[in-house]
Amino acid sequence: MKHIDEYRDKKLVDKLLQVIEKSVTRSWTIMEICGGQTHSIMKYMLMELLPNKISLIHGPGCPVCVTPLELIDRAVELGGRPDVILVSFGDMLRVPGSRDDLLSVKARGGDIRMVYAPLDALDIAQRNPLKEVVFFAVGFETTAPAVALAIKEAGRRALDNFSVLVSHVLVPPAIRALLEDSQNQIDAFLAAGHVCTIMGTSEYIPLASQYQIPIVVTGFEPVDILLGIKVCIEMLEQKRSGVENAYARSVKPEGNQAAKELLQEVFETVDRKWRGIGILPGSGLGLTEGYQKFDAELRFDLQAFETEESTVCMAGEILTGRKKPSDCPAFAKSCKPENPLGAPMVSTEGACSAYYRYKKEQS
Amino acid sequence: MCLAVPGKILSIDESNPELRMARVQFGEAIREICIQWIDDASVGDYILAHVGTALSKIDEADALFTLDALREMGSPELFL
Amino acid sequence: MKPEGKFMLQCPIPKSEYECILLAHGGGGKLTRQLIERMFYPLFENDILLHGHDGAFLPPIPGELAMTTDSFVVDPIFFPGGNIGELAVNGTVNDLICCGAEPLYISLAFILEEGFLLDDLWTIVKSIARSARHAGVKIVTGDTKVVEKGKGDKIFINTTGIGRVLPGLSISPEKCAAGDVVIINGSIGDHGVAILTEREGLAFESDIKSDTRALNAMMLDVFRKCPEIHVLRDPTRGGVATALNEICLSSRSGIRLRENDLPVNDAVRGACEVMGLDPLYLANEGKILLILPEADAMEVLTIMQRHKEGAQSRIIGTVSSDHPGLLRMETSIGSTRIVDMVSGEQLPRIC
Numbered sequence: 001m002k003h004i005d006e007y008r009d010k011k012l013v014d015k016l017l018q019v020i021e022k023s024v025t026r027s028w029t030i031m032e033i034c035g036g037q038t039h040s041i042m043k044y045m046l047m048e049l050l051p052n053k054i055s056l057i058h059g060p061g062c063p064v065c066v067t068p069l070e071l072i073d074r075a076v077e078l079g080g081r082p083d084v085i086l087v088s089f090g091d092m093l094r095v096p097g098s099r100d101d102l103l104s105v106k107a108r109g110g111d112i113r114m115v116y117a118p119l120d121a122l123d124i125a126q127r128n129p130l131k132e133v134v135f136f137a138v139g140f141e142t143t144a145p146a147v148a149l150a151i152k153e154a155g156r157r158a159l160d161n162f163s164v165l166v167s168h169v170l171v172p173p174a175i176r177a178l179l180e181d182s183q184n185q186i187d188a189f190l191a192a193g194h195v196c197t198i199m200g201t202s203e204y205i206p207l208a209s210q211y212q213i214p215i216v217v218t219g220f221e222p223v224d225i226l227l228g229i230k231v232c233i234e235m236l237e238q239k240r241s242g243v244e245n246a247y248a249r250s251v252k253p254e255g256n257q258a259a260k261e262l263l264q265e266v267f268e269t270v271d272r273k274w275r276g277i278g279i280l281p282g283s284g285l286g287l288t289e290g291y292q293k294f295d296a297e298l299r300f301d302l303q304a305f306e307t308e309e310s311t312v313c314m315a316g317e318i319l320t321g322r323k324k325p326s327d328c329p330a331f332a333k334s335c336k337p338e339n340p341l342g343a344p345m346v347s348t349e350g351a352c353s354a355y356y357r358y359k360k361e362q363s
Numbered sequence: 364m365c366l367a368v369p370g371k372i373l374s375i376d377e378s379n380p381e382l383r384m385a386r387v388q389f390g391e392a393i394r395e396i397c398i399q400w401i402d403d404a405s406v407g408d409y410i411l412a413h414v415g416t417a418l419s420k421i422d423e424a425d426a427l428f429t430l431d432a433l434r435e436m437g438s439p440e441l442f443l
Numbered sequence: 444m445k446p447e448g449k450f451m452l453q454c455p456i457p458k459s460e461y462e463c464i465l466l467a468h469g470g471g472g473k474l475t476r477q478l479i480e481r482m483f484y485p486l487f488e489n490d491i492l493l494h495g496h497d498g499a500f501l502p503p504i505p506g507e508l509a510m511t512t513d514s515f516v517v518d519p520i521f522f523p524g525g526n527i528g529e530l531a532v533n534g535t536v537n538d539l540i541c542c543g544a545e546p547l548y549i550s551l552a553f554i555l556e557e558g559f560l561l562d563d564l565w566t567i568v569k570s571i572a573r574s575a576r577h578a579g580v581k582i583v584t585g586d587t588k589v590v591e592k593g594k595g596d597k598i599f600i601n602t603t604g605i606g607r608v609l610p611g612l613s614i615s616p617e618k619c620a621a622g623d624v625v626i627i628n629g630s631i632g633d634h635g636v637a638i639l640t641e642r643e644g645l646a647f648e649s650d651i652k653s654d655t656r657a658l659n660a661m662m663l664d665v666f667r668k669c670p671e672i673h674v675l676r677d678p679t680r681g682g683v684a685t686a687l688n689e690i691c692l693s694s695r696s697g698i699r700l701r702e703n704d705l706p707v708n709d710a711v712r713g714a715c716e717v718m719g720l721d722p723l724y725l726a727n728e729g730k731i732l733l734i735l736p737e738a739d740a741m742e743v744l745t746i747m748q749r750h751k752e753g754a755q756s757r758i759i760g761t762v763s764s765d766h767p768g769l770l771r772m773e774t775s776i777g778s779t780r781i782v783d784m785v786s787g788e789q790l791p792r793i794c
Contacts, residue, residue, distance in 0.1 A: 001390050001716065003369035003409055003421055006430055013776040015436045035794045036365050045778035064794055089414070090718075090790035116645050116718060116791060117415025119397065139414075142365040143793060146416040149397065153382060194365035197411060197418040220367075222776050223433065249426040250367075250411050250419050258400035259418070338786055349794060357783065366719045366793055386648070390713025393648040412717065414793050 003249070007221030013049070016226040020233055021051050028236050029055045029185050029321055030229060031178070033171060034192035035062030035349030036220050042354050044222045054229065057185070057321040058344075058351035060174055061192055063138045064091045065343040065350040066274040067167050069307040072097035075136045075165055077302060079105040079112050085128060087113050087121040088136040095346055098307045102136075118150035125154070125162040134296045135164045142194045144168045144285055145259040148266035151287075151294050163296040166286060169272055171195050172203045173283035178319065179211045185321035188232040190218040190225065193247040198263075200255025204243045212241045219247040266291050276315025276343030310335075313342030318351050325355040332356060367413035369421055370396065372406050387412060454565035455481040464559040469589030478587060482565065486572035487582040491548075499583035501548060507608040509544035511535060514601040520567070522641045524634075524652030527600060528570035530728055534679070535604040536578045536657040537731065541675040543614040543666065544606030546578060546659055551585040551602055556595035567598065578657035580604070609663075611670040616694035618673035621764040624740045625698060626733040628661065628747055629654070629755040630708040631683050632715065635725025635789075640714060645791065647717075649710040654729035661750035662731065669743050674734035677727070681785075684723040686732055687760075687770045688784045697766035700782065702775045704759045718791035723782060725789065734762060 006012075032038060038058045041047065047056055060066055076097050079086035086102065093102045093114065106112040111131070115121055118135060125133035137147045147164060154162045171192055178184055191204055196217045204215045214235035218228025228246045235244065245251055265288070272284025287295045312330045317323040325331045325344070335341040337353050344352035370387035375398070377383050387396040387410065398404045398417045410417035456477065467474040484493060491499050513534050520527040532549065539546040551571065555564070575582050633654040640647050658677075665672070674694070678686035683705075687698050707715075707722050715722050729752060735743060740758060747753030760772075770782045 001369070001713065002371070003426060004716065006426075008775050010776045012430075012433050015433065019436060034365060039794075043780070044774050044776055045780045048778055049776075062794060089793045091792045091794050093790055094787065114642065114645070114790065116793075117397075119415050139793060140365065142367065142413055142418065145400070146397075146414045149382075149399065149416060156381065192365060194367045194411070194413060194418060197367070227429075227433070249422050249429060252419070252422075256400050256419055258402070262400070347794070357781070368716045370713075370717075388713070389717050390711075391649060391709035392651065392711075392713030392717065394646075394717065 004221060007219070007223040009223060012223045013226060016223065016230055017049055020054070020226065020230050023237055024051055024053050024233050025237060027053045027055070028187045028233060029057060030188045030190060030232050031057040031059045031186045031321065032190040032218070032225070033059040033061040033175065034195070035065070035347070036194070037190060037192070037218065037225060038062070038349040038354050040220050040222060040225055042357060046222060046225060047358065050229070054233070058354050059178070060274065060277060060319050061140070061171065062347055062349045063140055063167070063169060064095055064347040066169060066276065067092070067095070067138055068273045068275050069098050069309065071165065071167050073099070073307065074297065074302050076100045076102060076105055078134050078165065078296065078300060079110040080108070083132055085111045085113060085124060085131050085133045086136065087115055087124055087133060089138065090114050091347065092136055092138055096340070118147045119153065122150055122154055122157065122159060122162060125159045126157065129161060131161060133162050135162070136167070137164045138167045140169060140171055140192065140195050141199050141263070142197070144267060145198055145263050148262045151266050151291055152262065154294060163294050163299045165296040168267070168285035169274065170269070170283050170285065172207060173280045174274065174277070175207055177277060177280050179207070179213065183322050186213070188214040188216065188236055190228045190232065191215050193217055193219040193224070193251060196247070196251045196255065198256050198259045201243050201245060201251065201253045208242050214241055215243045217243070217245045217247050217251050219250065275309070276313070276319060310341040315342045315344050318344055325352040326359065328352070332359070365413060367411045367418055369409045370412050372398070372404060372408050372410060374406060375404065385417070454562050455485070456561055461561055463561060464555045464557060464564065464589055466557050466589050466591065469555065469587055475587060482568055483585065486568055487575065489581040489583065491581060491583040499548065499550070501583070501605070504547065504607050506610060509539055509542035509606045509608050510603065511538040511542065512601065512603040513538060514599060516596065516599050517638065518596060519638070519641045520563070520597055522653055523637045525655045526567055526570050527598060528567035529574045529655045531600040531602045532571055532574035532578060532580070533655050533657045533728060535602040536580060536659055537677045539604045539606035540659055540662045540731065541614070541677055542606065542608065543612035543672070543675065544608045545663060546580045546604055546606040548583045548605045549575065549580050549602050551582050552600065553587045554595055554599040555587065555589045556597050557589055557592040559597050564598070574657065578659055609666050609670070612666055612672065614672060614675050616674050616690050619690065619694035619696040619734055619762050620673065620736070621696070621762055622737055623673055623734050623762040624737050624758045625687070625700070625760040625762070626735070626740065626743065626756060627683065627706070627759050628658070628731055628753040630706045630711065631678070631727055631730065632707060632711045632722030632725035634728040635682065636711050636714050636720070638726070639718070639791070645718070647714050649714065651710045651714060654727060656729035656752055658729065658731050658752055661747055661753045664750070665743055665746050668746055669735070669739050671739055672733055672735045676732045678730055678732055679728060680726050682722070682724040682726060683732065684770065684782050685784060688782070690734065691768050691770050695767050697763040697768065698760055698770050699763045700760035700770065700772040702772055704757060706755050706757060719793070720789055720791060724785060
């Protein structure tokens with residue numbers, strides 16, 4: 001497949017590894033922000049191929065992992081109602097809330113449906129006029145515009161049985177929160193390439209400047225990730241900070257203007273709780289006043305859930321690189337991918353989940 | 364997050380100017396993708412698709428330049 | 444004169460009589476007889492079935508017998524490339540093949556949900572008959588039950604098969620030996636993607652079809668000429684990754700796959716890239732994994748490739764003593780990773 005296969009080419013991977021090996025003189029710790037990048041790193045075992053001096057920390061860029069328990073519980077409650085069709089991306093179906101997950105609700109008779117595109121949820125609403133269709137909207141800035149498009153289109157089609165349970169989060173506040181932790185071990189970031197196709201690169205410039213850190217916009221295939229790491233290492237070795245774009249075939253500095261305008265029309269910045277990190281000001285998206293009629297949390301009378309995270313989980317320390325997952329007493333014992341105690345073990349791209357599978361490789 | 368995949372535009376449907384759609388080919392599988400945010404999309408262009416929407420148009424020139432540079436790697440500065 | 448079963452195009456129980464399955468259709472009385480005599484007997488006709496007994500009297504079968512059973516509950520029941528009926532026959536035929544047996548007889552049990560359309564049942568029964576004819580197996584006995592609306596899911600099917608183990612064959616994971624090769628007869632993931640894309644909102648315009656088919660013609664050819672097969676497995680639910688992991692665990696061997704050698708058709712690949720799926724974990728219904736000595740590999744491949752269902756047969760890996768119990772894969776970029784077991788069905792992702 002064009003524009004994919006070229007970036008999985010062994011010859012280019014080998015060349016990049018050689019260049020990286022030659023240019024690294026001391027230990028560096030790089031965090032990849034995006035869960036998709038973590039997935040690729042694990043799939044191709046890139047940590048194995050990189051020189052030992054380079055450590056990779058898997059960041060919080062997994063919207064599945066960071067969705068707060070309360071929101072999952074709300075989705076579960078809505079999905080259990082006989083008059084509701086709960087529509088979701090596949091990623092969220094197995095994530096446990098405080099009591100249950102959406103697949104279990106489906107097994108008990110709840111109408112839970114999976115879609116690839118938010119627009120497809122509108123078709124479900126149109127075909128089921130007597131039911132309330134609620135779309136569980138998770139994702140970063142990459143996904144939010146598609147949800148905004150669906151909401152705007154719902155307005156145009158006058159669909160009054162469609163609403164959205166919003167769980168969108170923004171990347172830059174998370175980076176800031178990690179860097180503000182004075183004990184963080186991060187030397188450089190691989191920024192999330194697909195988030196930047198929408199938002200552009202300018203948001204990262206003040207961060208790179210304030211914290212004197214390289215931030216390299218990076219893609220997802222093995223060649224892309226190694227290229228991003230190569231650029232990070234060069235900047236670090238040359239003691240340079242700033243933002244560089246190693247994914248220029250997809251990312252322009254200005255991003256996607258039309259998508260950004262749509263985001264601004266439908267969503268506004270709100271404070272949001274990130275599982276494992278806490279409430280980050282201005283880190284989430286909520287519906288603007290003109291679109292609040294599509295807000296499922298306002299439309300439905302939802303229970304206030306008391307949720308408690310495991311006191312054992314040390315997600316915050318792991319995500320900042322202060323501790324490794326294996327430092328956690330619960331890691332691989334009471335906390336495993338099939339029974340996660342906290343955010344970083346929840347999905348296959350979570351920091352602890354990735355580490356669990358990698359460590360299995362090693363033993 | 365953000366699984367986005369490049370696909371080739373086979374045809375464009377602009378019957379609804381608020382929701383411009385395209386048939387996009389991924390390997391040999393074809394799906395409808397909304398190209399509302401891609402101003403200058405044409406048949407034959409590659410776009411990056413995520414959850415049924417096109418995030419950007421692949422810059423072919425840039426892609427070629429990067430790949431050529433990678434293939435000739437060994438020279439001091441790449442393309443920063 | 445009653446029309447011959449295979450030439451009956453229309454449902455033999457017209458809509459004017461019954462459009463849907465009623466509870467009485469499973470009650471053993473008049474309506475049950477009607478289904479059996481007007482729908483099942485004409486299509487499945489064979490000397491054993493038409494005796495009309497509750498059970499089947501089978502002629503003596505020389506040698507060792509193999510028996511296997513499977514239940515089919517797939518949703519959707521109709522999908523590109525087939526329906527639950529084909530799966531029910533081909534699945535059990537292929538399971539018998541994996542025992543090294545020539546499939547001979549099948550029993551067929553339906554659990555129908557009240558309200559199930561007779562036209563749909565007719566389509567499925569025709570498919571069952573066609574698949575059985577193609578596989579050369581006789582449907583010799585059966586059962587029909589009906590459950591109340593809401594207590595089933597349209598149609599569940601159970602098939603149990605009996606076959607004759609071919610002399611000289613000894614198939615067992617314990618026979619896995621370091622240096623053995625792993626062969627598959629064609630592209631992976633076709634059935635899994637066909638099923639997923641039938642579900643709401645995941646539709647692709649493409650040539651993706653279930654690969655359901657009986658493999659006995661090809662495999663009996665292989666057995667006759669190369670009986671030194673060590674392991675056979677059909678990679679159904681959970682895909683090639685699950686099947687090979689199970690073999691690794693039961694044989695306490697390691698298996699090493701090569702990503703570049705895995706056959707994936709272009710439409711399946713495109714759909715998998717878009718949905719974030721790994722074809723290694725997707726179901727196959729017309730594929731078989733063979734583990735056999737390397738010395739026999741070329742001959743076996745040649746035999747398989749002569750058959751339509753084996754045209755794309757190839758070696759995808761080897762058995763290793765290096766990592767007992769583990770399935771590993773050399774990736775396309777030269778690194779090696781574990782291909783783990785996963786719990787639950789793989790779901791499309793956006794992340």
